[in-house]
Amino acid sequence: MSTSEPYKASIRDLLRVPGTEDQFGQGVMDRVLLIYNLLKKTGRTCTYCGRKLDPTMYGKTDTMLGQIAGGWEKEHWIPLDRGGKDEDRNWWPACFMCNRGEGTGKGTMTGREYLAWRKRNGHAVNEAMYARVLGR
Numbered sequence: 001m002s003t004s005e006p007y008k009a010s011i012r013d014l015l016r017v018p019g020t021e022d023q024f025g026q027g028v029m030d031r032v033l034l035i036y037n038l039l040k041k042t043g044r045t046c047t048y049c050g051r052k053l054d055p056t057m058y059g060k061t062d063t064m065l066g067q068i069a070g071g072w073e074k075e076h077w078i079p080l081d082r083g084g085k086d087e088d089r090n091w092w093p094a095c096f097m098c099n100r101g102e103g104t105g106k107g108t109m110t111g112r113e114y115l116a117w118r119k120r121n122g123h124a125v126n127e128a129m130y131a132r133v134l135g136r
Contacts, residue, residue, distance in 0.1 A: 031058075038074060038093045042129060047075060047111060048098040048118055050126035075099045077111035084110075 035058050044053050053072045060071040075094035078084030092111060112133055119125045
């Protein structure tokens, strides 16, 4: 089995999502493209901690199971209340815990600030993103 086969299977599973609309009001194919493009940015890992993300767990963060099983969502790199736009250039994949900044006071930190905060405070960090963004 090639490394791309599990990913293709996950995309097929996404197409079987009940209903035709997701939380953004986009059709199923738009949802698949959104998920694919988000995960492509970081190689299917959380932007902040580097945790592997399952394409089929997108948006499944409203239950404890979703949180434990790898639920993830789109993260605004520049928060909306700090002038960020609600568009694909400002969206990055983040696991539930990182996106919500549990116990960090993340609040309105930008993605860059949050990566630096995680590193400074000894939390797991997506080293590839850290080097790419902070050049260290």
